[in-house]
Amino acid sequence: MSGYTSNELMNMAEEYMIYGKKMYPAVLERGDGVYLYDKEGKEYLDCVGGIAVNALGYNNKEYLDALKAQMDKVMHISRYYHNEPAIIAAKRLVELSGLSQAFFANSGTEAIEGALKVAKKHASMKPGADKDNNFEVIAMHHSFHGRSMAALAATDNSKYQGAFVPSNVKAVFANFNDLEDVKSKITKNTCGIICEVMQGEGGVYAADAEFLKGLRALCDEKDIILIFDEVQCGMGRTGTLFAHQAYGVKPDVLALAKALGCGVPVGAFLISERCKGVLGPGEHGNTYGANPFCMAAINAVLDLYEKYDVLTNVNKMAKVFEEGFDKLKEKHPDKVTGRRGKGLLQGLVVTVNRDKLEQVAFEKGLLVCAAGTDVIRFLPPLVISEEEVNKAINIMDAVLSEM
Numbered sequence: 001m002s003g004y005t006s007n008e009l010m011n012m013a014e015e016y017m018i019y020g021k022k023m024y025p026a027v028l029e030r031g032d033g034v035y036l037y038d039k040e041g042k043e044y045l046d047c048v049g050g051i052a053v054n055a056l057g058y059n060n061k062e063y064l065d066a067l068k069a070q071m072d073k074v075m076h077i078s079r080y081y082h083n084e085p086a087i088i089a090a091k092r093l094v095e096l097s098g099l100s101q102a103f104f105a106n107s108g109t110e111a112i113e114g115a116l117k118v119a120k121k122h123a124s125m126k127p128g129a130d131k132d133n134n135f136e137v138i139a140m141h142h143s144f145h146g147r148s149m150a151a152l153a154a155t156d157n158s159k160y161q162g163a164f165v166p167s168n169v170k171a172v173f174a175n176f177n178d179l180e181d182v183k184s185k186i187t188k189n190t191c192g193i194i195c196e197v198m199q200g201e202g203g204v205y206a207a208d209a210e211f212l213k214g215l216r217a218l219c220d221e222k223d224i225i226l227i228f229d230e231v232q233c234g235m236g237r238t239g240t241l242f243a244h245q246a247y248g249v250k251p252d253v254l255a256l257a258k259a260l261g262c263g264v265p266v267g268a269f270l271i272s273e274r275c276k277g278v279l280g281p282g283e284h285g286n287t288y289g290a291n292p293f294c295m296a297a298i299n300a301v302l303d304l305y306e307k308y309d310v311l312t313n314v315n316k317m318a319k320v321f322e323e324g325f326d327k328l329k330e331k332h333p334d335k336v337t338g339r340r341g342k343g344l345l346q347g348l349v350v351t352v353n354r355d356k357l358e359q360v361a362f363e364k365g366l367l368v369c370a371a372g373t374d375v376i377r378f379l380p381p382l383v384i385s386e387e388e389v390n391k392a393i394n395i396m397d398a399v400l401s402e403m
């Protein structure tokens with residue numbers, strides 16, 4: 001396109017871009033199905049999926065046609081005016097979740113930021129509330145909620161928090177799946193509890209049903225807000241459209257992003273009946289939120305999930321991964337010690353150096369990413385086929401043999 005070679009571009013990236021992470025030595029140019037291709041045409045089977053974003057895979061014609069049709073009408077208008085795709089997307093998400101209202105944001109972090117504002121505002125509306133002192137949230141150890149100051153405060157990872165905490169948001173951390181620990185951390189200043197239904201970055205840990213039920217009861221009893229962060233585990237990733245639907249427990253605020261737009265930057269938080277009216281007119285807003293282009297993406301995603309019966313595929317392919325992982329463990333018992341996960345958020349527990357493993361996989365044309373301290377995460381497009389899952393397992397087998 002520009003006439004630069006991959007090497008020239010990578011050198012320019014070093015010079016001109018601020019990057020937080022190690023970069024792999026390739027410039028990716030296009031995608032098709034579950035495959036990505038670099039500028040030299042090398043093929044990669046993608047089990048990172050844009051970090052759980054590209055649920056419909058790459059270059060899906062129906063998805064792209066829906067976006068192009070919206071582009072031909074209008075991409076962005078201001079929040080002062082209604083647009084049909086936004087209203088329809090809100091109605092659909094509300095009906096699918098059984099929650100009451102939706103707010104649209106541009107990312108997961110922003111959805112979390114909004115969710116935390118709901119919790120704080122809710123606390124400040126209680127009779128006799130101490131407005132200066134009501135912003136303690138209980139978050140879980142090994143959580144990840146994003147990189148804004150508030151979301152970061154609730155993210156239990158010193159690597160990300162670095163110089164940016166303490167911030168004005170006080171998060172108190174409790175052990176995931178340990179209800180007694182959460183109870184012991186509640187104070188009069190607690191305004192909410194934030195919890196991933198399945199921890200992704202933290203190491204692919206699913207919540208226990210008893211834990212989530214206990215959090216619900218606790219939040220009801222204390223009149224505080226229960227936030228489920230389904231930015232990564234929602235939108236079908238774990239086998240139900242919303243991860244908490246497998247548990248029969250509803251949050252007060254549900255945060256979504258990543259696969260919500262399948263590649264278009266969009267997030268949302270949905271609120272329960274109880275939180276209606278907590279955020280008054282003008283108390284929260286943004287410029288791009290609910291713009292018709294991103295909203296058309298959400299509607300296309302929901303249409304295509306239904307059309308392709310994505311959830312059925314997730315549950316089928318989860319089994320193929322799990323059987324494949326068990327075989328890898330049998331064959332490489334010194335390198336693979338188990339697996340965790342659910343649906344197509346799968347983790348292979350390994351003892352080997354994970355940076356090296358990622359690197360060797362990359363060289364062999366398989367994209368995977370580490371999470372937590374001992375796991376390699378697989379988050380492929382949710383439309384991956386059995387043949388493709390088996391191919392990923394076979395490449396992993398070759399990678400482990402080489403380690």
Ligand SMILES: *Cc1c(COP(=O)(O)O)cnc(C)c1O
Nearest residue numbers: 107108109144145146231232257
């Ligand atoms: C990715 C992620 C976020 C942050 O979303 P961004 O779109 O990167 O801002 C928040 N919570 C969880 C669980 C995530 O995985």
